[in-house]
Amino acid sequence: MRTDAQKNYEHLLAVAREVVTEQGAQASLRDVARKAGVGLGTLYRHFPTREALLEALLRSSFDALTERAAELEASSSPEEALVSWTQRCIACAHEYRGAISLMVSAIDDPRSALHGSCVAMKSAGARLLARAQAEGVARADLVSADLFALISALAWLNDQPSFAPRAEHLFDVVASAILSRRASTDGGKRRSPAPR
Amino acid sequence: MRTDAQKNYEHLLAVAREVVTEQGAQASLRDVARKAGVGLGTLYRHFPTREALLEALLRSSFDALTERAAELEASSSPEEALVSWTQRCIACAHEYRGAISLMVSAIDDPRSALHGSCVAMKSAGARLLARAQAEGVARADLVSADLFALISALAWLNDQPSFAPRAEHLFDVVASAILSRRASTDGGKRRSPAPR
DNA sequence: ACCTGAACACCGTTCAAGT
DNA sequence: ACCTGAACACCGTTCAAGT
Numbered sequence: 001m002r003t004d005a006q007k008n009y010e011h012l013l014a015v016a017r018e019v020v021t022e023q024g025a026q027a028s029l030r031d032v033a034r035k036a037g038v039g040l041g042t043l044y045r046h047f048p049t050r051e052a053l054l055e056a057l058l059r060s061s062f063d064a065l066t067e068r069a070a071e072l073e074a075s076s077s078p079e080e081a082l083v084s085w086t087q088r089c090i091a092c093a094h095e096y097r098g099a100i101s102l103m104v105s106a107i108d109d110p111r112s113a114l115h116g117s118c119v120a121m122k123s124a125g126a127r128l129l130a131r132a133q134a135e136g137v138a139r140a141d142l143v144s145a146d147l148f149a150l151i152s153a154l155a156w157l158n159d160q161p162s163f164a165p166r167a168e169h170l171f172d173v174v175a176s177a178i179l180s181r182r183a184s185t186d187g188g189k190r191r192s193p194a195p196r
Numbered sequence: 197m198r199t200d201a202q203k204n205y206e207h208l209l210a211v212a213r214e215v216v217t218e219q220g221a222q223a224s225l226r227d228v229a230r231k232a233g234v235g236l237g238t239l240y241r242h243f244p245t246r247e248a249l250l251e252a253l254l255r256s257s258f259d260a261l262t263e264r265a266a267e268l269e270a271s272s273s274p275e276e277a278l279v280s281w282t283q284r285c286i287a288c289a290h291e292y293r294g295a296i297s298l299m300v301s302a303i304d305d306p307r308s309a310l311h312g313s314c315v316a317m318k319s320a321g322a323r324l325l326a327r328a329q330a331e332g333v334a335r336a337d338l339v340s341a342d343l344f345a346l347i348s349a350l351a352w353l354n355d356q357p358s359f360a361p362r363a364e365h366l367f368d369v370v371a372s373a374i375l376s377r378r379a380s381t382d383g384g385k386r387r388s389p390a391p392r
Numbered sequence: 393a394c395c396t397g398a399a400c401a402c403c404g405t406t407c408a409a410g411t
Numbered sequence: 412a413c414c415t416g417a418a419c420a421c422c423g424t425t426c427a428a429g430t
Contacts, residue, residue: 224402224403225404225405226402226403236404236405237405237406240405240406246404
């Protein structure tokens with residue numbers, strides 16, 4: 001990469017970090033280029049999609065997340081590891097408002113620039129979940145996609161200003177569901193109660 | 197209202213129902229007006245905001261929801277009533293993809309056209325929740341805002357194509373958390389596990 | 393090899409002008 | 412009393428032209 005290109009890349013990333021922090025993942029890319037004092041085409045060549053830009057912004061956090069999963073697996077109890085890592089995931093996804101929606105779309109789209117990060121996150125979670133299930137401290141009927149979904153849902157709740165004040169509490173509620181030993185109190189009957 | 201205005205209003209609503217069903221709550225309003233064969237200004241006078249249009253689309257569903265809450269309170273056990281109504285709420289919010297985000301913003305914004313519907317939904321849920329808590333079949337540390345948040349989160353999950361296949365299962369998981377008798381297995385200690 | 397910005401096809405929103 | 416659609420200020424995306 002030419003040195004002027006390198007400089008543009010880094011400056012764009014720094015400006016994007018500011019703008020996306022302020023306005024969320026749906027921030028105007030035009031605005032980013034403008035504030036970076038760079039042509040719109042320059043931004044598009046360095047980051048061909050919004051997802052590519054977000055991936056660049058989140059990459060280090062995601063790498064740390066995968067690393068952290070391995071550490072926790074070695075150092076903590078299955079329950080502690082799963083809960084603590086889940087919490088970190090949510091904080092990570094919540095780093096930029098609105099990012100979680102793009103991530104959720106990316107999990108099923110291999111062409112998305114965010115696909116790799118999402119799959120890595122799901123896989124790391126799968127290991128911690130399986131370990132907790134083997135010890136009987138997590139619901140047995142959860143698959144890794146469920147964990148990813150619940151983490152996403154909590155991250156989404158955190159993004160909503162009206163729910164943010166109760167975010168920690170809502171985390172505890174969902175965490176307690178993940179950690180239940182049993183699948184449910186009364187099997188599947190609850191879904192269609194007798195009308196009278 | 198003049199009869200031609202009345203006709204426009206109804207036709208707009210019918211076209212909007214189609215378009216929003218197809219494209220979600222973020223559908224182009226221009227597109228709605230175009231497909232209705234009506235000037236853009238006509239749409240804006242009948243529905244001054246996107247929220248107003250959505251409110252008109254969802255009004256009957258919301259009314260039915262409030263009614264249903266009262267019925268369930270009279271006819272079902274506290275647990276059955278809460279779970280069954282929660283399920284209906286989610287189905288209702290899921291009626292139009294992306295609608296839940298607008299509803300969540302509306303809960304704290306009295307000027308939104310969706311505010312009333314959201315508050316009504318939250319209040320109806322509060323009654324059913326309190327009834328279940330009084331009987332000791334729902335977590336005691338939940339407030340009505342928490343129930344609204346969990347319903348919203350599940351509706352959001354349903355909106356994501358990648359999560360839709362597990363939607364019922366995810367409902368069961370969260371429902372089991374709401375219905376837990378205890379607040380959690382080990383109090384608040386779980387949130388900061390010893391690092392080693 | 394990289395950068396620029398005009399061009400294109402869209403938005404939401406407003407409001408003067410028409411009927 | 413209601414309707415229309417041009418006008419304005421924005422988008423995302425592409426790509427010919429420049430350095």
